[in-house]
Amino acid sequence: MTAPDVTIAARPRGLQLSRYLLRRMLQAVPVLLLVSLGVFVLLEMAEGDAVDAYLAGIGGADAAFADELRERYGLNEGLGGRFLTYATRLATFDLGHSFAFSRSVGAVILERLPNTVMMMVSAILLSAALGTVLGGLAALRRGRPADTVISVTALVLNATPGFWLGLLGIILFAVKLRWLPVGGLSTYGADLGPVGSVLDIARHLVLPVFTLALTYLALYVRLMRGAMIDAGESGWVAAARARGVPSRRIALRHMARPAMLPVVTMIGLQAGTLLGGSVVIESVFAIPGLGALSYEAVSQRDMPLLAGILLAGTVLVVVVNIVIDLIYGLLDPRVELDGTS
Incomplete structure (x- = not known):
């Protein structure tokens, strides 16, 4: 982050302030997209997935149950499919479902x-x-x-x-x-x-x-x-x-x-x-x-x-x-x- 973007002039009023707020909100969109992409890439690079962590926490289960969980949450799709599902949810302000808490992320x-x-x-x-x-x-x-x-x-x-x-x-x-x-x-x-x-x-x-x-x-x-x-x-x-x-x-x-x-x-x-x-x-x-x-x-x-x-x-x-x-x-x-x- 950098210091605020300022110019020497009179105080912002009315339409000028509205334009400034709109510009800053638009600038935030690519930031959010980059953060989302970065999180997805980093977690995909790590070994295992949420199902592995869940099964380890409950003491393990058979392969059929693990496959069922991955099918339910879309974890058995390819990399492109998982990212498309993830991006689609974010576009609709749906942060998804938390595996750890069995509740919505929001x-x-x-x-x-x-x-x-x-x-x-x-x-x-x-x-x-x-x-x-x-x-x-x-x-x-x-x-x-x-x-x-x-x-x-x-x-x-x-x-x-x-x-x-x-x-x-x-x-x-x-x-x-x-x-x-x-x-x-x-x-x-x-x-x-x-x-x-x-x-x-x-x-x-x-x-x-x-x-x-x-x-x-x-x-x-x-x-x-x-x-x-x-x-x-x-x-x-x-x-x-x-x-x-x-x-x-x-x-x-x-x-x-x-x-x-x-x-x-x-x-x-x-x-x-x-x-x-x-x-x-x-x-x-x-x-x-x-x-x-x-x-x-x-x-x-x-x-x-x-x-x-x-x-x-x-x-x-x-x-x-x-x-x-x-x-x-x-x-x-x-x-x-x-x-x-």
Whole structure:
């Protein structure tokens, strides 16, 4: 992915914005097609199929039963036939049937998707907020002890594996202090009511969200610090100081606001790590999300499910980057999303 496509002009309005959104949706079509083709090719290159994985899980069966299953799900066709069936289903928005869960792929993904999105979005926004504040403080205290402490702490967190931070958090806050649950997404069997259930889920998400946020923190600290230092050395900041503009206003309006642009860009780029980052954390904290679902799909060679997960992740990345482009126009009035093709 690249930084948002922008031109210097007035803000997008009306028809121009509609044309921009239509253009971005059309650009997403070949991306989805390439992802679908890539998933199909990779899984076809691997040994065995979903029937082999299913039979291994139930302790085996005779060849007639295996042939019947392959006939039922179209796995006994040639390579071209299997791809044609797969492509036809995608064209009709049918993601197929999951062998591992004996349910439609769409239903399984919709069941797990909110958990991953809730955790990952919270973690990225939290890390971006903390990194922006700490990076701005380090830039304003450049060369002082506060700058050194913030920079060193961020680098240490960046060098620490996420699963290790997660395990450390479990030992300290769940086992020793017993402030937070060890894992899962909710208290099993508890009847807490609507409000109580929301608070219970939030309590279970504290450790995984903070673990992810700390692993991403260093990136935002360094981005914000460097961008604010560059903005502070620019001509418009020198002109503002010469006019007697208060230091606080200079820091917030003339330095922090333009420095937010690379931070927002990085939020969009990190949307691509949604699945990759969630696999480890969901495994450590036993959260039923897309990351854990991806592992199950791969281990059981459930091609329709794995393809559906990757397509859902691709759609999420496209949507997030469109939103990031729109936020650019809010942060800088000179920036307009190019609505032309």
